[in-house]
Amino acid sequence: MNERTHVIRFANVEQTFGRDDGSAVTALEEVTFDIGRHEFLAVLGPSGCGKSTLLRLIAGLIFPTRGTVSIYNMAVTEPRDEIGIVFQRPTLLPWFDVLGNVTFPLRHKYGRVSAADKARARDLLALVGLSDFASKRVDELSGGMQQRVAIARALLLDPDILLMDEPFSALDALTRDEMGFELLRIWSERPKTVLFITHSIPEAVLLADRIIVMTPRPGRVREVIDVNLARPRSIATLSEPAFNALANHIRGQLFTRVVA
């Protein structure tokens, strides 16, 4: 497992943000880890541990105060096309139909959408299970369906890397479980390097190859856990002893006091 080639590398990354009153907050401190090619990495931690900062660093939306974030051994100095992002809220555009939302990144970047692009968008809608909804208005869709549209939108430019910032945390519990399995299916059909941010322990264990457990304020890597559960994973995975043992272990990690 350790022989995998890394796609994303964090090396001693420190991130501080200036506040309006002049003081600084350290969001991340000495963060070092790699993400391998087509690896599914979950980042788990309480609120305020800088999880979303990790995502924004990879996306090139912000740059580290110290250390480097690199993709394919190149330091990230600007936003990159080969990254798809799915946010906690679907944030679809109400003035476009579903297909228009999926093709929006192309329209936004190049100003036009070709017939071939639309065909590709339809394929993606089929992939996320929304073939029949291409011309629906987005406010006619449920929250889970809207998030499927957001996933299709993130996949439009065929990115190598998929960044997901608590994508299912705004959904109800049943839809959330369903979306987890859907994501695994989509990921097996379109392998991507995935960074998946969550604060749900079962979700992280079910989905990920590895889990990074973070500490809060400042965010540090507390533990990196290999999830050696067989794939493909299914509902049966949830009742495996190894699944529960791992979840319990992480729970113990998160709920003991941090010794600095």
Place this chain on the structure above:
Amino acid sequence: MPSPTISAVSSSPASSPEAKTQIDAANSAGKPGRPGVWRTWADRLAPAAAFIVLICVWEGACRLFRIPSYLLPAPSAIVIAGLNVTPAQWVGNIGATLRVALMGYVVAIAVSIPLAVALVSSRLLSRTLYPMIVIVQSTPIVAIAPIIVVTLGASDLPRVFITFLITFFPIVVSTVTGLMATPEELIELSRSLRAGRVREMLHIRLPFAVPFIFSALKISTTLAVIGAVVAEFVAAERGLGFFIMFSTSFFKIPQAFAGLAVLVALSLVLFRLCSLAQRWFVPWSLPKSER
């Protein structure tokens, strides 16, 4: 400001027909076949009926208590006074007010929306211009209207400018609010695509501001009419504002009321047209119940 109440009245019958049908179904169980037809009609006619009752009470009170027409003319007296004014006079006065109001309104839109975009795009501009805009808004326009007329001379220009001053502020404020209300995630998405600030504004921020802009445009239709009338009070030889002033100064109070009624009707029509434009061009910007 009459517009919010007007909008509530005019939109409520359209907004909840489903809810009413359910109530009807419950209430008219004894009338199979066409449940709720009577209720639906009652619902539609209720605003008009209330208005008619009000007019009747007004008319009755004027006759019963012999209120002199220079204090409060009866509705019938107002209608008669209105009919005594020649159609050509009406058309001339309405046309003059409408022209000033619409020109001021269009100028206000043309200035306000780009100004709002500039305010949102640049922190420096925002810090420099916003206080000035607030100062202009805080100045009682009625008080400086005579000065504006002196400065800009006797033409439509001062009247359009006064209308503009009264109209532009809500549009600026609402547009800025709308542009700032864009979800942060979409801005990040735009930046991650390196689409550029212009596309970010055109493809994301401005469309997101449309519901806010239309709220302001609706309010501003009535403000534009008010602006035109204020300008006509100060300096005009035509227009509904002038007509009301003129009628009052000759103690033709019923005629002044007729002018007022036409003015209200004009505001209502403009407000309605603006609502229809929104429903026609950008239906997604309306709440689901009002589409």
